[in-house]
Amino acid sequence: MLGLTLGLLSSAFWPITTGDRRFRVLRKLMELLDYELQKSMISKRRPPLKRGKVSQRLPVPDHIPQPPYVGSQVLPEISSNHQIHDSEGITRMRAACQLAAQVLENAGSLVRPSVTTNEIDKAVHQMIIDAGAYPSPLGYGGFPKSVCTSVNECMCHGIPDSRQLQDGDIINIDVTVYLNGYHGDTSKTFICGNVNNSVNRLVKVTEECMYKGISACEDGALFRKIGKRISDYAEKFGYGVVDRFVGHGIGTIFHSEPLIFHHRNDKAGRMVEGQTFTIEPILTLRPTECITWEDNWTTVTANGCPAAQFEHTILITRTGAEILTNRASVEFQESMVIGLPAIENVMWIGSSCHRAKRAAMGASFTTKLRYSLAVDW
Ligand SMILES: *[C@@H]1O[C@H](CO)[C@@H](O)[C@H](O)[C@H]1NC(C)=O
Ligand SMILES: *[C@@H]1O[C@H](CO)[C@@H](O)[C@H](O)[C@H]1NC(C)=O
Numbered sequence: 001m002l003g004l005t006l007g008l009l010s011s012a013f014w015p016i017t018t019g020d021r022r023f024r025v026l027r028k029l030m031e032l033l034d035y036e037l038q039k040s041m042i043s044k045r046r047p048p049l050k051r052g053k054v055s056q057r058l059p060v061p062d063h064i065p066q067p068p069y070v071g072s073q074v075l076p077e078i079s080s081n082h083q084i085h086d087s088e089g090i091t092r093m094r095a096a097c098q099l100a101a102q103v104l105e106n107a108g109s110l111v112r113p114s115v116t117t118n119e120i121d122k123a124v125h126q127m128i129i130d131a132g133a134y135p136s137p138l139g140y141g142g143f144p145k146s147v148c149t150s151v152n153e154c155m156c157h158g159i160p161d162s163r164q165l166q167d168g169d170i171i172n173i174d175v176t177v178y179l180n181g182y183h184g185d186t187s188k189t190f191i192c193g194n195v196n197n198s199v200n201r202l203v204k205v206t207e208e209c210m211y212k213g214i215s216a217c218e219d220g221a222l223f224r225k226i227g228k229r230i231s232d233y234a235e236k237f238g239y240g241v242v243d244r245f246v247g248h249g250i251g252t253i254f255h256s257e258p259l260i261f262h263h264r265n266d267k268a269g270r271m272v273e274g275q276t277f278t279i280e281p282i283l284t285l286r287p288t289e290c291i292t293w294e295d296n297w298t299t300v301t302a303n304g305c306p307a308a309q310f311e312h313t314i315l316i317t318r319t320g321a322e323i324l325t326n327r328a329s330v331e332f333q334e335s336m337v338i339g340l341p342a343i344e345n346v347m348w349i350g351s352s353c354h355r356a357k358r359a360a361m362g363a364s365f366t367t368k369l370r371y372s373l374a375v376d377w
Contacts, residue, residue: 046168048304049154051293052161055118057144058125064134067178067254075141082258083251084274089182090315093251093276096133096177096184097313097324103127104175104186105327107147111190113167117149120173121160128177136176136183136254143297148174148187150298155282155290155307156245157297167193170203172309176254183254185278186325187311199306205237206283206308213262213281214314217321219273223258224265230281231264240286242307244299247278250313271316276324280311 060066069076085093107124125146128135135146143159150158150172151165158172165171174187189203209230216225227241234241247260258269262281284307292299301307314321 046152046166049152049300050163051295051298052116052118052163054144054159054161057138058122058146060129060134060138064129064132065178065181066134066139067136067183069141069254070134070139072139073142076255078248078259079253079256081249081253081256082272083249083253083256083276084272085251085276085315086274089251090274092180092182093184093313093315094324096179096182097186098184098327099128099131099133099179100175100177100184100186100313101325101327103131103177104173104188104325107173107175108188108190111165111171111173111192113169113193114164116162116164117151117158117160117171118162120149121145121147124173124175128175131177131179133177133179136178136185137174140254148172148297150174150307150309152306153301153304155242155284155299155301156309157299159295159297165192168195168199169193170195170199170306170308174309174311178254181252183250183252184325185250185254185311185313187280187309189308189310201237202239202283202285202306203308205234205239206281207310209233209241209262209281209283210279210310210312213260213279214312214321214323217271217279217314217316219271219316219318221271223260223269223271224267226279227261227263227265230262234281234283238285239283240288242282242284242288242290244288244290245280245282247280247311249275249277251276273316273318275316276313277316278311278313280309282307282309284308 103124106127107120110120110123125135128146137143137148138146145160147160148157149160150156151163151169156172156174169192170189171192172187172189176183176185189206191200191203212229212233213226216229231241241263243261243263247262249256249258258277260277260279261267262279284301285303285305287303289302290299291302312323312325315324
């Protein structure tokens with residue numbers, strides 16, 4: 001923009017000859033502008049993420065049931081038990097996932113410059129225990145906090161700390177709750193203040209990739225279709241899909257098989273009706289290599305480029321997938337799924353494609369959630 005303006009100035013509006021006094025003035029002016037431009041670009045270059053101060057672990061009231069891993073510092077093994085639910089299990093999954101979605105939405109509304117990730121953690125912790133649920137990350141393999149907050153080049157598993165969010169940051173908030181013996185898991189990348197176009201696009205395309213992955217799901221479909229759809233789409237925009245982190249089965253167990261690969265792969269295995277798992281792609285600029293900090297959690301891109309992630313927990317149905325962590329009360333925006341081919345096959349809760357169905361389901365979900373919150377625990 002600035003370059004174009006200078007070009008116009010010098011050629012069209014200010015005809016000049018070498019040695020002309022006006023030329024020297026202009027050159028001085030251009031040098032000054034160039035210097036100012038460079039200075040502003042340098043000052044805009046974000047310093048690398050650093051560890052802040054991590055506060056004391058927050059207490060959970062005794063009456064709230066805890067998942068079995070709490071108290072052990074050891075990272076639990078990925079369970080080989082595929083979690084396929086009966087109707088009672090599905091009801092409980094819906095309730096846990098709806099709570100996770102509500103908490104995530106509320107947490108996202110706190111994102112603004114100067115808020116610390118520790119403050120977000122405190123709010124998330126309080127919302128979850130107020131609902132009678134346990135914040136699943138707290139004490140998982142020794143994880144010290146109730147939510148993961150991953151800022152800028154942190155691709156996942158960021159630990160909430162004293163760092164204040166800055167104008168231009170992006171932050172993924174990853175919420176998992178344990179309610180009535182079931183985990184619901186969802187995450188979203190939020191924008192803090194003014195974020196430049198290239199980062200905005202990364203965030204938008206990552207969300208679209210998640211929906212591309214979900215659109216591959218139905219009873220009998222190959223798991224590897226998920227990775228293909230996501231990679232095909234990400235590559236169109238020149239992004240890389242991180243292969244180090246995977247989605248996972250979820251239910252009574254936080255992390256189980258099937259492992260969901262978001263990158264292109266040739267793994268065997270098909271989806272089964274009644275099965276619940278997460279789809280949670282992370283995208284960044286290539287190469288997608290990462291570095292894990294000494295805390296054994298915080299994982300950042302090796303090249304320092306920002307990374308974005310979105311996650312839903314889904315339920316496989318006969319004809320598609322139900323997004324359990326969609327907010328029933330939020331209007332689903334079709335703009336998020338530009339060019340999505342198989343939308344008819346997917347039971348989008350909140351989709352205007354299924355307005356009537358959504359209205360019916362939305363109502364019953366809310367009732368079920370209220371029921372679960374009020375009666376089951
Ligand atoms: C946008 O912001 C990101 C992160 O701060 C930075 O890496 C990138 O160079 C910026 N892009 C432009 C075009 O300014
Ligand atoms: C990280 O993991 C290594 C290897 O398992 C272990 O020795 C170290 O104590 C861990 N660090 C922290 C902060 O837990």
